[in-house]
Amino acid sequence: DSGVTQTPKHLITATGQRVTLRCSPRSGDLSVYWYQQSLDQGLQFLIQYYNGEERAKGNILERFSAQQFPDLHSELNLSSLELGDSALYFCASSARGPTGGELFFGEGSRLTVL
Amino acid sequence: AQRVTQPEKLLSVFKGAPVELKCNYSYSGSPELFWYVQYSRQRLQLLLRHISRESIKGFTADLNKGETSFHLKKPFAQEEDSAMYYCAPQGGATNKLIFGTGTLLAVQP
Numbered sequence: 246d247s248g249v250t251q252t253p254k255h256l257i258t259a260t261g262q263r264v265t266l267r268c269s270p271r272s273g274d275l276s277v278y279w280y281q282q283s284l285d286q287g288l289q290f291l292i293q294y295y296n297g298e299e300r301a302k303g304n305i306l307e308r309f310s311a312q313q314f315p316d317l318h319s320e321l322n323l324s325s326l327e328l329g330d331s332a333l334y335f336c337a338s339s340a341r342g343p344t345g346g347e348l349f350f351g352e353g354s355r356l357t358v359l
Numbered sequence: 360a361q362r363v364t365q366p367e368k369l370l371s372v373f374k375g376a377p378v379e380l381k382c383n384y385s386y387s388g389s390p391e392l393f394w395y396v397q398y399s400r401q402r403l404q405l406l407l408r409h410i411s412r413e414s415i416k417g418f419t420a421d422l423n424k425g426e427t428s429f430h431l432k433k434p435f436a437q438e439e440d441s442a443m444y445y446c447a448p449q450g451g452a453t454n455k456l457i458f459g460t461g462t463l464l465a466v467q468p
Contacts, residue, residue: 348456
């Protein structure tokens with residue numbers, strides 16, 4: 246158990262809908278990362294937060310947004326969902342502040358868009 | 360642009376055979392290099408990092424800055440090594456961690 250918790254574990258929804266994925270980092274970790282894993286794209290970096298502020302952005306679509314709250318949990322919002330958004334979404338946290346270091350991953354949230 | 364290349368999607372070897380999982384990277388500056396592993400039904404987890412220069416579960420990885428490679432090696436593969444392996448450099452202004460496409464290692468009995 247890495248200490249990173251993601252909910253929900255599985256989510257099935259329809260095209261055009263909006264979902265929110267939640268991540269609770271390890272106790273004390275200030276950095277949160279979001280990744281999307283799909284069969285054809287591998288693990289794609291989406292976005293990183295450090296202590297409530299956006300730190301780095303990757304291949305995140307405009308339909309997606311995220312935030313990190315004062316209690317350090319993070320949410321990834323996916324809207325106007327398309328079939329191609331079906332993937333496993335991972336959250337990870339890091340203890341080494343904004344300069345990186347080992348990432349601890351959650352089990353992921355599997356999103357299926359029908 | 361930052362890029363990581365793992366040329367083999369699948370690497371199948373027999374138990375006891377040597378293993379080399381290739382990783383080449385294109386990254387500005389001097390990134391920190393990691394190998395992450397995902398065993399079946401488990402979370403993605405750190406296997407090793409280049410700065411520690413240690414051997415984990417018999418695996419080692421040598422950073423070759425000239426060739427910008429960070430290949431993962433093990434002299435004698437075990438069945439329990441079967442997993443998905445990701446090479447991941449971290450660095451740049453924001454120190455974001457990017458992953459290669461991964462190599463699935465299958466060790467046959």
